[in-house]
Amino acid sequence: ETGVTQTPRHLVMGMTNKKSLKCEQHLGHNAMYWYKQSAKKPLELMFVYSLEERVENNSVPSRFSPECPNSSHLFLHLHTLQPEDSALYLCASSQDPAGGSEKLFFGSGTQLSVL
């Protein structure tokens, strides 16, 4: 399998649940990302793992917790989410650094609904 794979494709959860999103990249890249895509808004970068160093957007609530056990796998742990967290969560990877802004390779996303 090639590219960036995300599971599950769809997730419905209650506000008290704990769930995890999984991302796997088969491209040999050294950086992985979580983005949040809400309707009519620009993509919001949530977290970056580059060469196993974590960089985060300070505006992301602590109910989102990333984990990157190795350069090929990325998780997003979710707990006590709010309805406004319902969105499409996209994983991406890239090869950084490479002398310039490199292109991002995206997975198909997990459509999350919080009830």
Next chain:
Amino acid sequence: AQSVTQPDIHITVSEGASLELRCNYSYGATPYLFWYVQSPGQGLQLLLKYFSGDTLVQGIKGFEAEFKRSQSSFNLRKPSVHWSDAAEYFCAVGPRGSSASKIIFGSGTRLSIRP
């Protein structure tokens, strides 16, 4: 402040007609410029990118974009659209010589195709 503006939220064109999607950016220096496409239920895919050189850039699926420094624009064009081009299109910018984590995206333009 750095920003990317896609002034058209939704555009409808007839199949076979020409297409132009607008993108304007505000940036301290000439950035790297990208266009991504997102088909329904999918992640984003890179259509084309401008780093330097010829200001008319050719991409996949018959798309092209022109960088105009004086207008801070990077408009996407296609001479004849196909029904399969119906998707959401995102313009993005990133700093030269930096990580892909610095890329910022516009809010997107949704393209519908009239039979």
